Amino acid sequence: MIKKLIIIISLFLLSINVYAKDFNINSSSAIVLADDKILYQKESDKVTKIASLTKIMTAVVTIENTDDLNKKVTITKDDVKDILALDLASASLKEGDVVSINDLLYGLMLPSGGDAAYALARVVGGTKENFVSMMNKTAEKLALEHTHFTNPVGFDEQNNFSTARDLSTLFSYALENDTFKKIVTTDTYLASDNYHTYTSHIRKNSLVGDYLEGGKTGTTNDAGLCLASFAYDKGVRLMVITLNAPLDYASKPQYADAKTIYSYYINNYDLQKVVKTNEKVLSLSVSNAVKEFMDFHPVKDKYLYLPNDFNKEDLRYEYSGMKKLDSKIKKGDKIGHLNILYKGEKIYSENVYLEDNIKFSYIVFMKNHIVYVMGLIIFTTLLFIVRKIKKTTK
Numbered sequence: 001m002i003k004k005l006i007i008i009i010s011l012f013l014l015s016i017n018v019y020a021k022d023f024n025i026n027s028s029s030a031i032v033l034a035d036d037k038i039l040y041q042k043e044s045d046k047v048t049k050i051a052s053l054t055k056i057m058t059a060v061v062t063i064e065n066t067d068d069l070n071k072k073v074t075i076t077k078d079d080v081k082d083i084l085a086l087d088l089a090s091a092s093l094k095e096g097d098v099v100s101i102n103d104l105l106y107g108l109m110l111p112s113g114g115d116a117a118y119a120l121a122r123v124v125g126g127t128k129e130n131f132v133s134m135m136n137k138t139a140e141k142l143a144l145e146h147t148h149f150t151n152p153v154g155f156d157e158q159n160n161f162s163t164a165r166d167l168s169t170l171f172s173y174a175l176e177n178d179t180f181k182k183i184v185t186t187d188t189y190l191a192s193d194n195y196h197t198y199t200s201h202i203r204k205n206s207l208v209g210d211y212l213e214g215g216k217t218g219t220t221n222d223a224g225l226c227l228a229s230f231a232y233d234k235g236v237r238l239m240v241i242t243l244n245a246p247l248d249y250a251s252k253p254q255y256a257d258a259k260t261i262y263s264y265y266i267n268n269y270d271l272q273k274v275v276k277t278n279e280k281v282l283s284l285s286v287s288n289a290v291k292e293f294m295d296f297h298p299v300k301d302k303y304l305y306l307p308n309d310f311n312k313e314d315l316r317y318e319y320s321g322m323k324k325l326d327s328k329i330k331k332g333d334k335i336g337h338l339n340i341l342y343k344g345e346k347i348y349s350e351n352v353y354l355e356d357n358i359k360f361s362y363i364v365f366m367k368n369h370i371v372y373v374m375g376l377i378i379f380t381t382l383l384f385i386v387r388k389i390k391k392t393t394k
Helices: 051-064 102-107 113-125 128-141 164-175 178-184 253-268 362-368 372-393
Strands: 005-011 027-032 037-042 070-074 097-101 189-192 197-199 212-220 224-233 236-245 269-275 282-286 293-296 302-307 315-321 334-342 344-353
Touching: 027 164, 027 253, 037 164, 051 102, 051 113, 051 128, 051 164, 051 212, 051 224, 070 224, 097 102, 102 113, 102 178, 113 128, 164 178, 164 224, 164 236, 178 212, 212 253, 224 253, 236 253, 253 269, 269 334, 302 344, 315 344
Parallel strands: none
Antiparallel strands: 005 344, 027 037, 027 236, 070 097, 189 197, 212 224, 224 236, 269 302, 282 293, 315 334, 334 344
């Protein structure tokens, strides 16, 4: 007896711009995601300078290539010599300071220390050049097709660039790492030397909102004001990447953009139940089985982050795959694919598999092939009569 089909969930990075607000923001490119699904984008594939958002990759490469984050490091002259010359943000490190790699990571991400970036590149990569190569290999691994690095700091160089979309992929990947996430969501950090103290200017930012969890800023003449940040709304992680806002340090347009975007989604979106366990979303015919049709009901309710004016009538289920099932299909076999569309745009995607074997029914088979069965009976009977007559006449 057929019991049910099961859905094996396979979420994709899906754009649902069809119902996104067209924000009037200062930044020349931006992207907004809810649990890695794109809600909004503006010139998200535009290649541009990214300033200190580069340091997100610097932190990722350091964490992934360091066995002991508590290892002590002595700051050298080369680590700090370019800070003043290039007018870089500093973690206030001096030649001869002894700090841990973990301290350097906080100095890298909270005050955006260029000195911390150079020290990490030297310690982890051996040389700055080798460390940059590691950065680019990680970018290649993450399929960041429009990203390239030439320095671990993020100062303006022709071939140090990325896009809002690539940065959202990188930032999302970085946040999967507990160490990285802890750093960017820390309010204040006291280094192991009990001297250096670093404070986050992003968390609970008054210019944006006390819901802001953390992130990274970036500023150069060519990159403008950049911001990568994230917050939570109804348990959904919202991520906002904005690049190239005008260099207006008084009004801070990058924070104004973030506030505009976050406020809109927090006030106008919620988790909407788009699929219920008792709701039939798929029905397939079955050959030669007890039941003529097999209905599919999801294993659990499915909620998606959608507008408050969400109308279920705007949902449509789109199935592709086998239209008729039979006993040749075995348990665990993939039988098709189910998409959920909202206002014509795909927002959810899943594979459909057979949970139980289909039991063949001889009775149903005979009913479905009654003409052939009757023909076989008549033919067999006539053949028997003919043979009997032949024996009688002999």
